[in-house]
Each structure stands twice: as structure tokens, then as C-alpha cells.
Amino acid sequence: MTAVSARTGMTLRLEPQPGEVIDRNRPLEFTWNGQRFPAYHGDTIVSALAACGERIFSRSFKYHRPRGLLSASFLDPGCTVQVGDEPNVRGAHRRVEPGMVVSAQNVWPSLRYDVKSVNQVVGRFLTAGFYYKTFIKPQRLWPAYERVLRRFSSGGVVAKDSAHGYYDKRYAHPDVVVAGGGPAGMAAAVAAAEAGAAVLLVEEEYELGGHLRWGDAGQLEALRELRAAVAAAPGVEVMTNSVVNGRYDGNWLGIVQRNLPHVVERLVKARAKTLVVAPGLIERPYVFEGNDLPGVMLSTGVRRLVNLHAVKPGQRAVVLSANPEGDAAIDDLARAGVEVAKVVDGRRGPTIQRATGSRGVQAVECADGTVVDCDLLVTAVGWTAPTALLNMAGDRPVYSERAARFLPSLLPDDVLVAGGIAGDGPLEQLTEHARAVGREAAGRAAETARSLCAGIPQIAERRAGPPDPEPAVALPELPVEDHPALFFSGTRGFVDFSEDVTAKDLIAAAEEGYDSIELVKRYTTVTMGPSQGKLETVNAVAVLAAATGRTIAETGTTVWRPPYAPITLGALAGRIFEPVRHSPMQPWHEAAGATPLVAGAWIRPDSYGDPAGEVRAVRSGVGIIDVTPLGKFDLRGPDVPELLNQLYVNKWSRLDVGSVRYGVMCAEDGVVLDDGVTGRLAEDRYILTATSSGAATVQEWIESWLQTERPDWRIHVTPVTTAYASINVAGPRSRELLGRLVEDVDLANEAFPYMRVRVGRIAGVDGCFMWRIGFTGELSYELHVPASHGLRVWEALLERGADLGVRPFGVEAQRILRLEKGHFIVGQDTDGLTQAYGAGLGWAVKLDKPDFAGRTELVWQSRRDDYFRLVGLQPVDGSVVPPEASQIVLGRGIAGRITSSRMSPTLGRSICLGFVAPSLTGPGTQVTVRLPDGGEVAATVMPQHAHFDPEGTRQRG
Amino acid sequence: MLSVPCPWCGPRDETEFSYGGQAHVAHPAEPDALSDHEWSDYLFVRDNPRGPFAERWCHSAGCRRWFNAVRDTVTHSFLAVYRIGDPVPEIS
Numbered sequence A: 001m002t003a004v005s006a007r008t009g010m011t012l013r014l015e016p017q018p019g020e021v022i023d024r025n026r027p028l029e030f031t032w033n034g035q036r037f038p039a040y041h042g043d044t045i046v047s048a049l050a051a052c053g054e055r056i057f058s059r060s061f062k063y064h065r066p067r068g069l070l071s072a073s074f075l076d077p078g079c080t081v082q083v084g085d086e087p088n089v090r091g092a093h094r095r096v097e098p099g100m101v102v103s104a105q106n107v108w109p110s111l112r113y114d115v116k117s118v119n120q121v122v123g124r125f126l127t128a129g130f131y132y133k134t135f136i137k138p139q140r141l142w143p144a145y146e147r148v149l150r151r152f153s154s155g156g157v158v159a160k161d162s163a164h165g166y167y168d169k170r171y172a173h174p175d176v177v178v179a180g181g182g183p184a185g186m187a188a189a190v191a192a193a194e195a196g197a198a199v200l201l202v203e204e205e206y207e208l209g210g211h212l213r214w215g216d217a218g219q220l221e222a223l224r225e226l227r228a229a230v231a232a233a234p235g236v237e238v239m240t241n242s243v244v245n246g247r248y249d250g251n252w253l254g255i256v257q258r259n260l261p262h263v264v265e266r267l268v269k270a271r272a273k274t275l276v277v278a279p280g281l282i283e284r285p286y287v288f289e290g291n292d293l294p295g296v297m298l299s300t301g302v303r304r305l306v307n308l309h310a311v312k313p314g315q316r317a318v319v320l321s322a323n324p325e326g327d328a329a330i331d332d333l334a335r336a337g338v339e340v341a342k343v344v345d346g347r348r349g350p351t352i353q354r355a356t357g358s359r360g361v362q363a364v365e366c367a368d369g370t371v372v373d374c375d376l377l378v379t380a381v382g383w384t385a386p387t388a389l390l391n392m393a394g395d396r397p398v399y400s401e402r403a404a405r406f407l408p409s410l411l412p413d414d415v416l417v418a419g420g421i422a423g424d425g426p427l428e429q430l431t432e433h434a435r436a437v438g439r440e441a442a443g444r445a446a447e448t449a450r451s452l453c454a455g456i457p458q459i460a461e462r463r464a465g466p467p468d469p470e471p472a473v474a475l476p477e478l479p480v481e482d483h484p485a486l487f488f489s490g491t492r493g494f495v496d497f498s499e500d501v502t503a504k505d506l507i508a509a510a511e512e513g514y515d516s517i518e519l520v521k522r523y524t525t526v527t528m529g530p531s532q533g534k535l536e537t538v539n540a541v542a543v544l545a546a547a548t549g550r551t552i553a554e555t556g557t558t559v560w561r562p563p564y565a566p567i568t569l570g571a572l573a574g575r576i577f578e579p580v581r582h583s584p585m586q587p588w589h590e591a592a593g594a595t596p597l598v599a600g601a602w603i604r605p606d607s608y609g610d611p612a613g614e615v616r617a618v619r620s621g622v623g624i625i626d627v628t629p630l631g632k633f634d635l636r637g638p639d640v641p642e643l644l645n646q647l648y649v650n651k652w653s654r655l656d657v658g659s660v661r662y663g664v665m666c667a668e669d670g671v672v673l674d675d676g677v678t679g680r681l682a683e684d685r686y687i688l689t690a691t692s693s694g695a696a697t698v699q700e701w702i703e704s705w706l707q708t709e710r711p712d713w714r715i716h717v718t719p720v721t722t723a724y725a726s727i728n729v730a731g732p733r734s735r736e737l738l739g740r741l742v743e744d745v746d747l748a749n750e751a752f753p754y755m756r757v758r759v760g761r762i763a764g765v766d767g768c769f770m771w772r773i774g775f776t777g778e779l780s781y782e783l784h785v786p787a788s789h790g791l792r793v794w795e796a797l798l799e800r801g802a803d804l805g806v807r808p809f810g811v812e813a814q815r816i817l818r819l820e821k822g823h824f825i826v827g828q829d830t831d832g833l834t835q836a837y838g839a840g841l842g843w844a845v846k847l848d849k850p851d852f853a854g855r856t857e858l859v860w861q862s863r864r865d866d867y868f869r870l871v872g873l874q875p876v877d878g879s880v881v882p883p884e885a886s887q888i889v890l891g892r893g894i895a896g897r898i899t900s901s902r903m904s905p906t907l908g909r910s911i912c913l914g915f916v917a918p919s920l921t922g923p924g925t926q927v928t929v930r931l932p933d934g935g936e937v938a939a940t941v942m943p944q945h946a947h948f949d950p951e952g953t954r955q956r957g
Numbered sequence B: 001m002l003s004v005p006c007p008w009c010g011p012r013d014e015t016e017f018s019y020g021g022q023a024h025v026a027h028p029a030e031p032d033a034l035s036d037h038e039w040s041d042y043l044f045v046r047d048n049p050r051g052p053f054a055e056r057w058c059h060s061a062g063c064r065r066w067f068n069a070v071r072d073t074v075t076h077s078f079l080a081v082y083r084i085g086d087p088v089p090e091i092s
């Protein structure tokens, strides 16, 4: 879209203001709905537009009413816009940049003439509980409802092809985190830092200062002093345009940081010893008829616009003021050249009745009956304490009738409050209190550091944490000042601007019986929109309280949960930082074009392009596979047989030096935990192997027994998974190949038979061990080579075996080979309920051992026959491979499932392993397998798991 | 996220640990001597108190040590950590 020039310039830009944040020496241009607009650096998107006379920035969610500026802050519900391909940008917060392409969301065909505002006419159908009443019956119409509703909803547009932004993650361990960089937050941060704490000061706006920034000369001077103190304080890290988004157990804080160059957002995970919550107060809108018209603004919004951005907010104003902030706004308006036509003092009884106008305020009807023409209505009726972080720390704030806001009640020791959320008072008193809070926060952090280090002498000596605090002094109390309770005038007007929920909706919900605020919230969606109740909650409570004849304190409030502010999924995902494990042979695999397989943390070759060919090479000649991820543990000590006997279902006491044995581990409930072979390399040295995926679990299980149940056993366990590169050499010609590389071990069948281990030298590499086992069902040797020599041995095997037709094979070929041989895989062919007998492992279970993990349960299982069993299965039509997890059905019930299935290159037909119900286990039984597409195929239960060479003659040859 | 005070390494994030359930539930010396009821108590039944709870943790991604802790299930604060084999400390 080619931008056309704006109709106007910055006609509403004021003379330079003392606290303005715009840089008039740096003008820029951006586009809004296809038109070019001028702005200054430091403008927000909306302040720049307002300076050019724009008043409507969005259309509301349900009724498509025109919306303008309200709070001129991040929370402003009417200022959500699309920036380039980024939807839902807070236009009253985001700073405008040169060339920025900004457009309105939720409008059609244009912001000015929105067809969908016809919803205002049909609005009576969009009443309280609309969603609940619509999405009932018939369910088949839901998609249709959704399609219609989506056209009317206010989300922006996500471009599927937008560039992937850079998101970051950081871990921080500050002593004190101060959430909020207003005067109290700055004072607390400085005091904590001066007391020796490492402080993180987090501020949502682009610069520190809070409300001082739009204050008078005295406040601007105080701001300069506080900023200088922060800059001079040792150990204060300041994060602006950042927000503490959640507080979790142990003061674990999620902080979204947005002020970094080239980083869209960074999620800081901070473990703070003390958290000081100092967010200030949020100005509460007033509920009355017409309160959402463009031109109705909060006093803080007006003050921000005039003092920070030098924008004249209107021409002729009515001001409803119930506090000093409102009074100050009157002065600001006068200085900005706005005619203040009428001031209604909210401290003296009735206020205003309604605002009228079509695309903005045109007149205000006061409670005294007077009607005043104006284009601006400013309200200053009170404050909401943003207690979100306190809620997350377990606090349930209590309502103060006197202050007309909620106050903190019972905080945990590691959370403190400062500033307006804690109480009232002149600036001097608030900052004095905040300094005391900051010192206390540092003291508590030091106490925590000391208790954390206690009992760990080497840490206590090395790092003592922050220095000792001053002797504890009780925190000064902050007073609470009287404030009139002004929430609504009558029963009309919007409570929730972002969700288009009116006071009438809440009253209707109460009449329908929804008398709890938590229910009303869910029923009407009040406080569930983008501003998440920060503007609306207390008004909603007040309206409900009036409708149900209760007080606000009796009605209570909703609980704020994380996140405090919106966070992108990118920030949650963070930088891609996932460590992976490779075997030493990985460079070779990559050069050979292997298809990678992600297996847990390991990347391993799935195949080298031809799994079936790889299978045939193993069956007819020789193949080699990298099995380095196999879990390996070096066990030493006289009591190793005791451990093996305790953890495996089979017997281990008579395992000779030079022998290996296959073992099955069960948990205490008899469920198969892992399997693998263990070999005895020397009198008191064993190597235990575990499955690649089960290695971590097995190690924890072994350590649990050694450390907690049998600390008297003399055993030392060393994980050596990555200390050895492991290669399986498999196939009828494996002995011949290995004979060319092994120097000091006699490989003859009689000298090195099946299920034996030998230590020796392979391809010139000392310290290798090899065992003769057969996962593939072929004559095979598993070589374990010191890892740094793994690649050399791998290459030597391929080089010396070239004339034997040696081929590398990947995990896929190995899975086919083992399935042909009927070997199950723990976790693939078993699940969390598979006890040993069900997996067909009865032959391995030695119930005559006095004790082993799982024995009692297996004794129980051995006396029954009502469990599903793993069986070999062959589809009658050998060309059909039922996908894994296909159900086996019997009548209308499920009677099992396929756990593994492949086309066997050796047999030329499909083969499976699967679980079947007790009645179906007999060899030759025909079962029905239901395929995912609904079709059914017949399969035959085989007499044993092995589809190929069930007698096992090949592996013993 | 909890900060778990490993007695060997100091406070570390919960993600470094694995949870081992209630402490002081030993594998029976003679499982065969137990009635079915006693065995199922050992295998399946655990306390679920509101307040201090003695439980096992393993610093899996750290020192790999198992240890015991008393944690308040209401506040999630760790009241004590102690070695396997030591008795439950008195919590004042």
C-alpha cells in the first residue's frame, strides 16, 4: 500500500513542556491506516496520532463502538493496534519508530465507518452469559457460530510468513527485586543497594519516575534527584520497558524485558531473596452512560498526554475530580489552553449523569441537571491497587472503606510493599517509608543468604552474601487517606472496555443468580480481556455489590494470576538452547548422509538411506551399528552381586568372570523398568548396560538403593556411557571381520562362545571390551572402545571389511532385525502397567530368590492368568503393516494393541509384536486388528515372539 | 518453582531434582512376612498432610545424592534437610 500524506500536521502539539519525553530535534514519519503521519522520537504511536488530531484508535470488541484514549498507558483498552505483522500492540505504550506501519484492528471497512457497529443495534442479543447461552445445542452449529464470531472479534492479524524474531532468556539471582520504578521503587532500590544488596529495579514504562514524570516543577526536581541516586547507587541494575510478570514459590520471578536492542523480548528468570512490590496505583475509570466515548479520559491520561507528550487533549473540558490528581489535571488543562467549562467536585456529592455524542463526547449531563457542551470529559474518581504480585505470593488483599481501595493484608517474609500500594502520604513520607522498606529488604536478603549457606561450610566461607544489616528497626506505618467511594452513577455504562461488558450485564448476571464475583467474571467475561481487570475489577465488584445488596468487602475480589502483562510465546520459548549428545562417530555418519534420529538427548543415525538393504547385509554378511547411547555403568566392589540380585528379577550370584547375562529390572510394583546385559570383566568389576532411553532412570534407581536402602553395601557406581564408544558388529561374517582387528583374543566359538565377554585390543586400541550377544539374532559382537578411539575403530572395521561387504546400519534396520528376532523394547512394547509375566519374561523371573525389587507383585501375578500378554503376530495378508498402536478388537471391546510392526525384508511379509487379552494368547488364534482408517485386518498369534530363527542357532554359531 | 536446599550443593532450582515421595518408607526386610494389606500399604499408601511433610529428593542434575527434607505443604517452604538415615528433625 502506498502511503498518502496526512491531512494535517501536528496541530495539537503544545509548546515544549518541562517534563516532555519527546525529542523535537528528531522528527520522524510513520503510517497509520495507509496515511503518513509526522511524529517525534519519544512519542507513543497514539500520542503522535493524537497530536495530529486523531481521536479514534480502535473499535470495541462486541459492539464495535469507536474507542479513543482513556489512560494513555500500556493498559489503555482502546489503543490496541497492529504494527506491521505484529498484532495487539499497546499503542499508548509502544514508541513510534521511523517508517512504522500501523493500522487499526477489528474494523471493516474502515475505522470511521465500521459496518459491524450495527452490533450496537443488535446488542441486546450479546447479553450477559452470551457465550454460555449460545454454545449449548445443537453442537453441530458451533463451528458456524465460531466463524461468525471470529469476524467480529478484535484480534489482529498474525502473518504466517513473518520473520522469526530473536528471543532471549536469562537467569538472575538478585538479592532484591523491586517491581516498579516510581519514586517509592527508586528510593527502595537505592536504600537496598546502599545496604549492600544486589538490586534489580524493574519498570514497565520506558523510563524511571512513575507519576513524578508528569508532575510539577517540585516533583520534576525530586525525580532528577532520585534518578541521580539510582545511577550512583552501587549494584542497582535497571530494566525499563520491562515487567515482573509472575511471582512463584521461593520468590521465583518471571520478568519480561523489552528494552534490549535486537531482542524482541527476553524472559528473565530471577530468584530473588526479597521482592519489593512498588507498582504505584492505577487510576480507576468511572462507570456512567457514555463513559467509553472518545474524549472521556482519566486524569492521569490527560496529564501524561500534556506533560510527557505535549499534546492538547481537547478544546473544552468538563472535569470530575475527587482527588488531588484530578485537581492537578485541571491546572494542566488550563496551561495547555483547554477551556475548563465546568469542574464537578466528586468529594461533594452527586457527580455526572451521562456523556453524549456520536463519534466522541459532545456534551456532558451533570447530576445537577446542567448540560455542558465539551469535547473532553476528565474523571479522577479513585485508584486501584495492582495487587497481582501480592496475590501470587498468597496475599488476599482487604478492602478499605476509608481509602476506597484494596490494601495488602498478610505478606510472606520475602515480600514487602512500598509506595501507593502500601498507603498514602506526601512524597517525602512515601519515599522515606520506601527507603526503610529497601533497607529491610536488604536485611532479609542477607538473612536468607546466611541461612541458605549454613551447613555448607565451603560455601559459607567463600561467599557470605550481603553484609550484615543494621539492627532491625520496625518499618514505619503509612497512613491511609480518606477517599470518596465513587464507582458508578446509575446502572449504565461500560465496566470492562476491552470485553464490552456493561454495568447492566453485571446486574443481569446477578439477577440470574450469579452472585459471586468469581462466577460473574466467568459468566460475563468481565476483567477477562486484555487489561485483565487492572482497570475494571473494583468497578465490577462495586456494581455486583450494589446489585446484591452487599458491601464491597463482603463481595471480595477476584484473584490475579500470572502473567501480569501479556507475554509472547517467543519469550516463553526463548533462545533455542537444547544440548544434544553425539557419539564420536557422528562426523562419519553425517558425511555418509545418515538420516538423523532424535532419541532423547541423542542424535543418532536412523538409516543410511536403505534400511531394508542394511537388514539384508546383516543377515547375509556383516553390518556395524553405532550403539554408543547404550547406558553403561562400571560397578565395582565385593557386594555387586547383592545389588544385581536385588534389582534384577533373575539370578546373578554365579556369574563367572568372562560371562555376560541378560537381565530384566522391575519396579516395586512388578512393572518392567529396564533390561540389558551385564558382564563380569574381573573379580570385582562389572559393566551393567541399560537401554539408551532408560539410562538416567536406572542410574537413579541404583543410587536410590545404594544410598537409601542398602548404604552398607560396598559398591561404587560410575556412569561410563560416554566414556566408551559402542559398536555392534553383526552378521554371519562378523567373526571373520573382527578377527582381522583383534590381536589378543581368541575368537573361536569354543574359546569365546555366546554370552561371554573378553577384554582386549581392537585395531591397536587398548582397554576395549567386547561381548558376544545378539539383539539382531545374528552372530554378533558388541565392542566397547575408549570413546576417543571410537571413530578410528569404526573406520577400521569398514576398511578391513570392505571385501566382506560390511555395511553400516542404523536404528531403523536394528529395529527391524530385533523385531524379526522377537526382542521387545521396554517402553515401546511395554507400558507403565506391564508386569514381567505379561511381557513374556516368566522364564527370567526367579521367584525362589528370597527378595528382589518387584518380587511380591510378581508372585501375585504368577498365580493369575488374567493379564494381557505380549505375543508375536503376523497379519494374514503379509503385505499389510498395521501401524503401531493399532487396536486389536474383540466384538465391541478392545482386546489388545499392536506395539511394533514392520515389513520384514528377510521373510518378505509383515510382522508384529502386540498385546492381546488372555483369551487370545493361544498360538494360531486369529485376532482382528483395527487400522486407524477404520478398516480391519486379521492376524495370527504366533507360537513365540521370534519370527525368524526361533531356535537361536544363528547367534550361537 | 521451588528452590530446593540440597545439603551438599546449596539451594538449587527444583528442575535439577527428582522427587522421591514420602521419606522413611523402607523396603520391608521380609516382604514375604507381610500380609497383603501391609504390603499394599507399603507400596501404595502415603501420608498427605497439610503442613510439615518428610520427603525424599534426589539432586539428579547435580550431585546425584538422595536426601530427606521436611517441607511445609501449605507454604512450600523447606523447614529442614537432613541425611538419609538420620531421624526426622524436630520442627519447632
Ligand SMILES: [Zn+2]
Residues within 6 Å of the ligand: B006, B007, B008, B009, B010, B059, B062, B063, B064, B065
Ligand atoms: Zn546436590
